[in-house]
Every structure is written in structure tokens, then in C-alpha cells.
Amino acid sequence: MSELKTYAPIEWCPGCGNFGILSEIETILMEMKEAGEPMENIIILSGVGNHAKIVDYINVNSFYTIHGRAVPAAEAIKLAKPGTKVICFVGDGDGFAEGLSHLIFAAKRNVDITVLVHDNRAYALATGQFTPTSQSSYIASTMPEGAKEVSFNPLELMMVSGATFIARGYPLRKEHFKKILREAINHKGFSVVDILQVCITFNNLYKDYNEKVEELILKDTTNRKEALKAIRSWDYSGTKAPIPVGVFYQEARKGFEDYYSTFNENQEDREKILNQILDTLI
Amino acid sequence: MSELKTYAPIEWCPGCGNFGILSEIETILMEMKEAGEPMENIIILSGVGNHAKIVDYINVNSFYTIHGRAVPAAEAIKLAKPGTKVICFVGDGDGFAEGLSHLIFAAKRNVDITVLVHDNRAYALATGQFTPTSQSSYIASTMPEGAKEVSFNPLELMMVSGATFIARGYPLRKEHFKKILREAINHKGFSVVDILQVCITFNNLYKDYNEKVEELILKDTTNRKEALKAIRSWDYSGTKAPIPVGVFYQEARKGFEDYYSTFNENQEDREKILNQILDTLI
């Protein structure tokens, strides 16, 4: 796996859930490589947050953007070169707060990219404020009495926005998690995985997850109703219910990139057409 | 009604669906006034677009903000003075594209404001580009072959975001529409009405609506499932199905403003507390 590592020192806290994500991604990329996928076809992106550092650690093409804005850049990258595999690593603050609308529109367009949400339910790199998915009992230095609003369920949002692959994963269920990632990346269309990435420093939910996480078995992942039901069976504000992990939904639908035609980079053609256009304006 | 009118000349195209909204709002405000609600308790806001001009035409407190951003200003206005009635007029470009995330978060917080979407399914003031709710067959000068993406259903989005009052209205069903508006404004919590406001210049859907609009009768508007089913029964991309108008969903839930305490504007108190705080820092 080492050839996929860069020389960047890893800056996560010992025990951080991000390590698990990094290592599974490396494994999957290596598998892809062995299966003949040229590594230069992989492009990864991130916003800003602890999660985002991951792009520094993987030695493939990357664009380390700004807080909340990886997704639209990823969309254009896909449009620019439909043959690439585009993977966005986003945070819950980054993707569900600052950049939420981009996520919704990418889903609506069904652009063929994969968004992996390191959902640690805290603004970790910003030292632990609550995010849209923090549990109700979460206390932050900026919210000494807890948040003044309840969380939302991002996967429900993704569902109604038009995402065509929706999953939740828990890195500690290593094999299961890896399988989800693999499917998400292979899915043609917009895929999103909400990853229960534990931030041990600000919101250590290992215990909670280890108790409640259950691998989901859905017979038919193309059934919207069933998918929604499963997605809704656990809510982020902090119900006692089991937390389903697995693929909730999958669908085939025309992608954004399918609407676009290929570039014509021949400047002579260009010149000719422009002159024709100018002629029409005389 | 005239006392609610300002001297601003109305700048909508003859036949524009915005007239119907304006006149029903005026009627409702007059009713409220007659019922003893002081008009100074009403605060209306808008973004930028043809819809937004409405704030110039109604002689009550108003804040004419910028494209897509009325909602967060409205939230703070409510926090600043919970006794007021705060109504936002937003457009579909304004509210569903540029400002979508604000709408979702206002719903999540269940802040007690009313958002009325003049959903003409076009960026009208910007001369007719497609919006997230334009039908698939819509052609704009910037999209000579139609949009390269499908529409989403904004009411589904509002549902999963946590809105506690969700409705759709058609101004040509005058009494029915007025009733919806009245209920939306009276609702305690975040209410949103998607108004089928016809833009006769860029997207004249009168015929379509007149054929398809059906007044919805839901026995129990607190039933999420039923509500979602009804909301989904028609989709904005352009199904042949009937278009249900009416109240889809209603729920009582703690509002954002309920988490905040009242201001203490006594500067002597302030001084004292600050000195105490400073003492702790010695």
C-alpha cells in the first residue's frame, strides 16, 4: 500500500476515526490498480477540516479546496473528463453546513462523483462546535448549554435531492465498510456515504456506535420507500434505536455529464465557426 | 385595502401571477388589522427578483435584502422580537437555488417565520433562465436545448429539513389560496408555501395549472407519510398527474426563538457582570 502514501506526516489525533477511512481507501485504490485502473484516473478532492487533510496523505491527483466547496469543483472535473473517478472527502461542517447546497445540487444533477462524508458530528478542526448532525446532548465551548436546534438527517436530504447511491458506513466494521466504499465508488452517478467517523477528541461516540451499529440488509435497494424507512429508523439527534449501516438506495439515472458533449479544441474549427457567427451579425 | 398600499408604481407585467399574491396578502393583512393585530408587528422581507418587489408595494415594515438572503435576516428579526409576524417573500431562483441552504436551516430550526415562494419556475427578472423547479420542457435563452438537469421537489426538501407547515397554493384558486396563506402566517413555527405563481412572460403555465390543479383534502395533516405521498404525487419536471394544492403537513415543535432568552439592555447590569467576569480573569 505504501506506494499510495505521500511523505506528508499524518496530523490526526491518535485514535481518530479518520485513520480507518484512509486505510480502507488506500486498500480500495490498490485493488483498483491491480484490476488495471490507471491511478492517474483517480482525482480526489476535499474541503477544509480534519477530514480534508486526507488528500495530502494519498499520492493521487488531488485538489484541496476550501471549506465547503469541494463538490462543485468535483462536478466540473467530471464534466471536464468523464473518464475519471472523482472522489470528494467532505466533513459534516464542511458538507452539511457551509456547503450543503452544493451537495444537494450535485445529487439533483446525478453527476458521477462519490462524496464521502467524514461525519464526526462536530467542527473538529475548528475545535468542536456543533454541526447539523451533532447529537442533542453534545456540548461545545461555543454552546455551553447545547445547540439551540435539532439535527437533520442528511441521508433523507440526499434521497429527496436525487442522489442515486446512498449509504452509511462505520469504519470499525472494516470489511462491511470497505464493501460500501467500493460500491459507492463504482456506482455510476452521484453516490454519497455518510461515514460514522469518530472524533475521539471532541465527540467520542465509539461506545455508542459499537453498541448500536447494525449492518443493514435490504432486499431491494432500489425501493425508495424501504430506503427512506431505513434511513429514518435512526435519527441523528440521539435516539436509542439501532444505527443501520449499509447501502440504503441505488438507482440508475442519466448523469449530468451525459448531457454535455465533448470539447472541440481545434482552434481552426473554432475560428471558422466564429467567423460564420460574425457573418450572421453583419 | 388602499391604506396598505404604498405609492410605488407596480412594475409587474400585465397578467403576472404576482398580482394575485399581492392582493391576497393585502386582504389577509387587513383582516389581521381588523382583528386587532397592530400592523407595526408585521415585518416582511424579500430577496431580489420580480417577486421581491412586493415589499415596495405593501406599506408595512420591510427589509428588501439581496438575492437569496432574506431568510437568515428574517430569522434574526424573529429572534430579536419574538412578538412580531415575519413573512419572507422569496423566488424560486432566489430561495431554491442561490439561498437554498438558508431555507433548509430555517426549517431545521423551526424558527417562527413564514416563507412564501413565488415559484414561477424561472429566473424571471434575470430574463427567464431555468430554476430548480422549471419543468423539463422549459427552454431559456441560456439553455436553448433545455436544462441539463431535472428539477427537484422543494416541498420534499422542506419536509425532510424539518418544516412544520408545508403547503402549496395556486393564486387563481382565490379563496383556497387565501386560506392557505392565512394558516401559514398563523402557524407557530416555520411555515412554507410553494406558490404556483405564473410568469406569463417567460413561463406561462396558466393553462397547465388550470387543467391540473386540484384542491387537496388530507384528513390528517400531521401524518408525515401521507403528507410525503401527497407531496410526491406530482413532480416539477412535468408529469401529467394532477397538481395538489393545499396544506400537506403541520406539526407543533419547539421553535428556534424559544431557546433564546430576552435581552438585558440595562448597561449597569452589564457593567457589573463584566467587572465580575474580569475579576475571574485576574
Added chain:
Amino acid sequence: MNTTSIMIAGQTGYGIHEAGILVGRLLGEMGYNIYMMDDYPSLIRGGYQFVIIRASQEKIAAHYDQVDILLAMNQDAINHNKNKINEKTILIYNADKVNAEKGVSLSINEILKEEETPGKELYLMIGALAKTLDLPWIVIEKVFEKHEKDDLKIKLKATARGYKSTKTSEPLTKGTVKKLPLISGSQAISIGLLKAGLNALVGYPMTPTSPILEFMAKYEKELGIHVVLPESEIAVIMMALGYSYMGKRSAVATSGGGFSLMVESLGLAAQSELPIVIVMGQRAGPSTGMPTYTAQTDLNFVLHSSQGEFPRLIVAPGDAEEGAYWSAVALNKAWKYQIPAFILTDKTHCLGYFTYDEETIPKISKEEPALWDGNGEYMRYKNSEDGISPLAFPPLKDQVVKATGYVHDQFGITTENPDIAKEISNKRFKKERFLAEEMKNYETVKTYGTGKTALLCWGSNKGVCLETAKLLDLKVVQMVMLSPFPKEALNKALDGVDQLINVECNAEGQLGILLKQNGFRVDENVLKYDGRAFSVEKLVEEVKKVIK
């Protein structure tokens, strides 16, 4: 007559703009240079709008308040124009809606009913206009056959009726200007970008640059480009950067409000060294202000937007040819230096129409930036003499391309090392110096005429300054490039100038301040900040007040 200035005025939303262009084409066909300005409110139908179409044997890009002929579609057209009409102005008016004492009166409703040409009010008026000017009917037919294909017969019928029922009073002599396209500033910018190899245009609709979106969208397929209209201006610029990262030349088109939303990503472009072209169409602010009116208030804003320090190229074209030429330069240099480049335009320029003569400008073509030579390991941010790291784009066999908004090492990995941080800032300004050096080969500061008194201008004020200067026998100094500041060129341009009169459409005199910062001095400011462009008369009047 061998010049004319025609106003068409009436209600917004009923074809005045298009009628103006049509008149422009007719006059173009007569062998004239054309300029058209469009003054309209921010609403779709109703309200008061007017266009002024001027024809001249000279190149023009400005309007006069006083018009020779007024086509008045309604009473507003008269009421708003008391000061624009003189004894010599010929009035052609819609008798159904206008009370007038003299002029060509057309009972439009009645006539259109008679002719069975409903809705063709403006054609009737144009017919009357054509006859007033004594345009040969064949000219009308020729232009209509090319540009008015839909409903051609009906249109010609209505036009013919106006033509027949009018007498020639201001015959326009046939001119000698060759047949040229009549295009808007927006179209000129689009053409320039396309000639320099644009691959993708990303935008969110906004006056005054939406016409760029429209133009590009119209020919998207044909040209093999991408036109993308995402959910917000933030998405717009991030998408544009996504394209750049992949080696696809991208541009965005917007105005102040939309650009405001792009400011954070502009900084990302700078730190990650992703080329980006921003067409920034100024309009009257602050905030929404007067969205369909003009301004030159955002020079300082584009010079300094986003946190941190980085160079940017800013060019401000003054007419159609400059629009095309300098937009191409902007795109080429953005890629060569991997920096943000601005085409700083405004409503007057974007929505004005000009006779476009591509032969008057140097040939525009796509310039290739420094590309990686393929040796060894690719380093996206490799140090070099001139600060420019050779470019390569994914997918690149066995290589990795890492772009980032953090301070980074040469490979593109985050670092917080103070020496690298300093070095990376130096790299940015090194590129600026090389760019400034290269730009010495371009006419970044133009001068026209001679004399000890000069008008200083930028952007859309070029045209009005040129005409004013001619009338008052002054020199004109036009700054086409505003950043990097072309010190040397300006110095040369100001040689022999005793009094420098700065003409701007803003309240602060922003260019004047920029000059001061760079060790120059303007002597007088002639400023206008009411949303309207200077007319020649107005500028003459104001300049006369301050001239030594």
C-alpha cells in the same frame, strides 16, 4: 447628412432594444459605423426605456443627449426627453399615445389593423424612419431578409406602410464604411475568449453579463464548449476552477453581487495557481443599487478582493474590438502566469452595440502556457526563475497533480514552514513582475491626439472621451490595463501633458487614486455617479469647467 442620432423610446419589454439593433443594421448597410446605447429599468414590462442609435463615418462609442430623430412610442418618450429634443429634432410618433404638435404622426393601431400586421408597431415606425432618412427600400429588404426571417412578409408590410406614408426630410448620404458585424460588448468579450481557446463558461444570470451566457449557450454544441449554470456564484467559480485544474480554459461572467460571492474562491485560485478569467460587469451599487444602470465603481474592489496578497491581471476594454482583443489577452495571460485575470467591464460596454472591425486589432489566437516537459516526477509548484511552474493536467500517466489552497511545498503538500511561506509569496510577485515586463509589449496605455491637456479614462468612457477630446482639441490617455500597473507606459503617455483630467463614472475617482498610489497625479476629476454614462455634451460641459 452623413451622421445621425436616433432615439427610440417607449415601454420596456416590447421590442425597443431589438428595434434599435435593427435600425443599427440598416444604417450599417448604408455604410456607417454604429453605436447603440440602451437605457432601461430593472423590470420586464412597463416602465420607460430608450435606445439611442448613432451612425457616423468615424468610429464611435458614445451617445449625444440631443438626437436628430425621436421615435416616440408613448407620451413618456416625449415627457422624459424635453431636454433631448431641439427645434431640429424630427419627431415620429405613435399618435394613439402621444400628443405632439409637429412631426410624423402615425395612428398605429388603425394602420396595423388596416395592414393586418398586428404587433408590428415598431416596424411601422422604422419604415417611417427609413423614409425620413431616405434609405433605399432595397436596403431594408436586404437587412430584413437576413435578420428578420420570422414573419418576414408581415414585417415588411408594416415597414413599407410606414415608409410610404412618410416624407424624406433628413436624407442620409451613402457612407463608405465597409459592411461589418454589429455586436454588443458582451459578444465581443465572448468572441475574444473563444478565440483564445475557452473551453467552459460558467455563470449565474446577472445583469449586465448574462448576454455572455446567452451567446455561449447559443453556440455551445457548435463550438464544442461547455456552458454550465449552477446553483450559485460560489458554485460557478468553484466549477470554473475544477475545469482549470483539468486543463480546460474556463471563465465566469458576473457583476458585483455575484463576484462578491466568488471572492473566497478567488483566493483559492491564487493560492492553488489555477488560472481563471472573471468577466466582471460593473453596475450601479452598492448592493443591488440600480441593477440596469452603469458604473465604474469596482476597480478598487477587484484590485483588492480576497484575503492575502496576490497579483491579478485587470483589463478594461473600451469598445468592441478592445473587448475581443483584451479578453483574449486576459485568458492567455491567466494561463501563462496561472493567475486570476479580470475583464473589468460595465453595463455601458456590455450592453452597448458597436460596429466591430476585427481587422483593426492584432490577430487573436490561443497561446500555450509553459507545459511540463515530462521529465522526472511532476511537481505542480516547482520553483523557477520566473515563478511559473510548468503545467500538467490529470490524467497524466504515472504522475500526480496536487493543487491546494494551503501554503504548500513544490509538490503540493501542506506546510507551515515560514521560509516556504515567504518563498511562495515571493513566487507570486515574481510572476507579477514577469507579467508586467511582458505587458510592455502591449499597448496597455493608449493615447489619442496630442496636446498639453489630456483626458484620462478607462473602460467604457473611451468613446465619449475621444469625441470630447476631438471637439475640445485635447489628448486622450486610456488605460486599458489597470493591473499590473503599467507605470512605464503611462509615463510615456503622459509625456508633455500639463493638465490631466480624470474622467470616471464613480464618486471617488478610483483611477485617480490608483495613479496617486503609483506616483502619478491627476489634476482634475470629472466624475459621474448617477448610473448614467456621460453623453458627449455632458462631458464637454464638465471638462470645459475644469480645463486650464
Added chain:
Amino acid sequence: MNTTSIMIAGQTGYGIHEAGILVGRLLGEMGYNIYMMDDYPSLIRGGYQFVIIRASQEKIAAHYDQVDILLAMNQDAINHNKNKINEKTILIYNADKVNAEKGVSLSINEILKEEETPGKELYLMIGALAKTLDLPWIVIEKVFEKHEKDDLKIKLKATARGYKSTKTSEPLTKGTVKKLPLISGSQAISIGLLKAGLNALVGYPMTPTSPILEFMAKYEKELGIHVVLPESEIAVIMMALGYSYMGKRSAVATSGGGFSLMVESLGLAAQSELPIVIVMGQRAGPSTGMPTYTAQTDLNFVLHSSQGEFPRLIVAPGDAEEGAYWSAVALNKAWKYQIPAFILTDKTHCLGYFTYDEETIPKISKEEPALWDGNGEYMRYKNSEDGISPLAFPPLKDQVVKATGYVHDQFGITTENPDIAKEISNKRFKKERFLAEEMKNYETVKTYGTGKTALLCWGSNKGVCLETAKLLDLKVVQMVMLSPFPKEALNKALDGVDQLINVECNAEGQLGILLKQNGFRVDENVLKYDGRAFSVEKLVEEVKKVIK
């Protein structure tokens, strides 16, 4: 000894910051003025961090590179500091992780196990430090009892062990500075805003201003204010404007990236004349840059952000007292003039800790703006002599308050009338002139010392310039207000100055450029742009190079 400079260095995320503050409090208790700086990377745990705590009888706000005592928690603490240690530096180190030849060696793991005080590494070290400095045990007890209540016994035990096992080598004499709070720049700003009547603080977390959110949130209920953390910085500023519209004094706290997102709404504040205070904490850009490192690169950005032209107040405090005082001034004037006001600070100031003596500044209080007299019909934008329209807020019995981002008439209805457009721009600049006039009563430009050579500075460079100037016998000119530009005050301050040396933490010399624009001249620039603040030694060295 009657001064000392102590460094604590080791791994990020394990209490070094808090330990620094505790040491500061101990030294404060000894009768000293304190300054602490914190240098840490953008990560939560791991990496290398250090704080420097200085104690002096003078007021200080700068650090020296050379420290008297180094508390080394790991080997990095030695490796990174070869140039910060001299023969006289006393080393106190964690023998488990550090290889050192001399100094106080503590086998931390072993000792903590013995004492049964797990995790109290830093207390052990602080005990050793205290003894090295000969701090009386009672001082430690007193400070701990107040500030270290949790686990007090354990902490004291660990500290006592360090204390006991060390010998005094640098006894610190008891100082005479009265007991004062030790607060951060962020806290000072918060206090100033609160004293001037702040009602609502809206923010989205971002270094270096998040501590303002934390401070306000901590005392939200007690103070009767609102603290709101919405979904993005766009929502942040729009909420703040919502509060303002209702007459509630609001402020936002952010840094360049977040402020970039507020730029559009800033223009709305200007056009609608809604007061807003923006605490803008600069850090190293462009873009994400080095998020936990300092810069003064955003002066131009805040001066010119947003389309259109409008005045803004910009103040840049240099220490804690100025932080409090000028933040209050900013809030008061934002309301009096209904304009945006910036507190332009930076990481050095926001996250630095200072001894705070409120008695050295004029009394801060809430000033009431001009309020509507209640006569007749309320007009939100009523014309007036000074451009200020009296304020009123909804709900206002039988009255209507209309705010807008469009050009508007006095009542607040949209208009596109050119005369009103011009008038409204004049109104804005009229307010600026009156503000500038009023600010002449404030010490907007401060001078310290005398001499023909002066250091020019702004913001957090105040402290280091003062110490440098003292050493080199120079004058210091500090610009506290940057906009409106205090011409007159600066003129006076520069009286008798022959050589003006501009000291800034940026690459362009932005203040120098601003001076030039305003007809002043700096002779030399001493610039630093590697994310680190000047140390006294470094600045002395640099200034010596350019001094005449």
C-alpha cells in the same frame, strides 16, 4: 531579575496553551505585566507548539526570540529552538523524551506515577519553573485556588513535586504592578463590544476569532445577549443585519475566508444603512494559507470589499486595552453613522494574552445614535445636514420602517432616478466626512517617544515597535484608525520626523501604500510575511539595516 521570558514547548493539544496562561497568572500575581504569544499548527493533537510568556514591569505586547527559561516537553522543543536558547537559558525538560546535557531534568512518567498524579506533566514542569524563579509557594496556592479548581489537590501535588525537586537559579523579584486580569485580544474585543451595548454576536467558527464566540457563549445567559451560530458566514452577516434592523446591536467575528463570504451583504449594510460591526481576524493567506499563523494582509481587502462605494470605519487595536476601547468605539460609531465598522485584528492580537488595565483607557460606554423624534411620518432615509437619518425600529406604533439594498427614496422605496442616485452617494460620503471630523477628538494616531526617525505601525505590531524603538531610541507612530484616513492626526504625528520606517506583516506594505494615496510617504519598509510576528530581536535587526 525583574523580567523574564519563558517558553513552554511540546506537542499540540496537550495543554501548553493553558499552561502558558497559568504561568502568566503566577507571574501576574508576582506583580508583573504579562504578554503571552502562542505558536501552534493547524491540527488538534500532535505537531509542535510553543508559547512564550514574558513578564515585565513595563507594559509589554511583544516577544523575544531568546528566552530565559525553556520548558521542553519533548525533543522537538529542543530541536526547533537551537536559535532561541543561549548559554544563559535555563532548560527544564521532560527527561522521558528529551536528550539534554544540562538543565533541570524531570523524569516525568516516573514522578507522576509515584505521586499518583497522572496527566499532570505540565504542572510538574510549572512547579519546577516556579522554584527556578523562586516564586513563593503561597503565590502558587492562591492562583491555583482561583483558577485550577478542578482536580486542585492533584494539580498542587504534582506542582509541589516539581517545586521541591528544583533549585532556584533565576529569582524573580517581587514586582509592583497591581493585580490585573490576564486576557486575550479576543476577550478584550468582546468586552469592548459588550460595554458598548452589544446585543447579539453571530459567528461561524474560524481561527483566530472563534474565542470571541466562546467568550460570548459562555456568558450569553448571564449577560442577556444572543449568540447565534448559523450554517455559514453568509447567514451570519444576514442575521446580524436582521438584528440591526430591529435595533439590536450586532457584531460578527470571522477571518478572511469567512469575511469573503460576507462581502455581498456588507454592501447591503451600506446601501440599507444598517449598522454592523465586523471583527476581522487576519491570518496568513491567500485562501486557507496557514490558518493558525498571523498576517496583516487584509487592510486593502477590508478597505475596498463589495461593489459600489461607501465609507467604513476601520480600527486596528494593538493590545488588550485598545482592543476593548476601540471595539466599543467601533460599535458606537457604526450605530451613530449607520455604517459598517471593522475591528481589523489578527492572529497575534486575537490569540495573544495581555495584562489588561482598564484604568488606562477612557471610560467605555454605550452611545445612543440619533433617534427619530416621533413627529410626523417616519422616513428611514430622511435627508439631513450630516447625512444621518434618525433611527427607529419596528415595531413602531402606526409607523413603517423600510430598509432596502436598492437605491431608494427617503421613505425606502426603490427608485432609479439619477438625481436621487447621486444624492444617495453624496449622503454616504457626507456621513464619512462628519465621522472623520468627529474622530479628530479621538487619539486615532498615537505617538510614543520622540526623534527624527519613526517606526510606523498598525495593529499587533504596536508592542514590538515600542520595544524596538526604546532600544534604538526612535519615535513610534501607530495608526489606530485606518479609515476614514486620519490625515490631520497623521500630519501632526509626523511632525519633525525625517525618516519614516513602515513596519508591517505583509509583503506589499499596504499601510505604506495607503499613506502614499493620501499624500504621505514612507521611506523604508520593514516587512515580514511568513506567518510569524516580529520578535523584538528580529525587528531591531531589520530596522538597523534601514535606519539612516
